[in-house]
Amino acid sequence: MTSSLTFGYFAQEETTRAASERLREWMSEKLGFRLELHFAGGYEALTRDVESGKVDMAWLPPVAYVKADPTKVTPLLALVRGRQTGYQGALVVRSDAPYERLEDLRNARAAWVDAWSASGFVVPRVGMKKAGIDPRNFFRTESFHGSHSAALRAVIDGAADVTGSHARPKASGDEGFEGSWTLVDGVAMRVLRTFGEVPSDLICVRSALETPVRTRLAEVFKEAATAQRAEIKAIFGADRFTDASPSGYDELRASLAEASKAGLFD
Secondary structure, three states: OOOEEEEEEEOOOHHHHHHHHHHHHHHHHHHOOEEEEEEEOOHHHHHHHHHHOOOOEEEEOHHHHHHOOOOOEEEEEEEEEOOEOOEEEEEEEEOOOOOOOHHHHOOOEEEEOOOOOHHHHHHHHHHHHHOOOOHHHOOOEEEEOOOHHHHHHHHHOOOOOEEEEEEEEOOOOOOOEEEHHHHOOOOOEEEEEEEEEEOOOEEEEEOOOOHHHHHHHHHHHHHHHHHOHHHHHHHHOOOEEEEOOHHHHHHHHHHHHHHHHOOOOO
């Protein structure tokens, strides 16, 4: 039996790190061995860490998963937010911004999350291209901020005009969307445009990890969604975990390959 495992994720705010430490302690006790945390500097670096075996498991967004070596990275669990395993990719602006249509964003300043973030860069970019707009020469400036909250903060503070985010219908049933911007204090935000369904983020493991260990990890993560509800919400923005279905990412993989071939991310 293993004596320790390393869980990797893209570190964001200090409050998230504090919640991660509390969850780490709880999971270590449940697992019966020490769980270590590894904070990566970006989604690509985190994916490479799983592939190389530097970490045993990681929280990966869908783009990172489909770019990973399938012989080295295996999906274990999918995150469920609200009642959905997936979400919409969206462009989000301040509520008081003058933009009403996608075309109104010409020469605006875009604040992105990470080059491997699905909702925070890739999906909006692909969606704009499908709508007849080439994002490579559309914005005045484009910048990466490392997390959804930091990119949103740039828009809220007036340093940027638009950002990409994940959105889902309001759990209350009211009209409209909720997403990462609802967790950031400041100016009210609104969705300008959505770009269709995106499969969920994943908890992935290195493919060589023993099956009994994988099974126990899945059990403990699912239990944590109830026993450590506040920490799971703070870290992952999730309500629970469900078993992952690799085939659900085939469409995203094909779309990403087509966009990359067209030079959309150059």
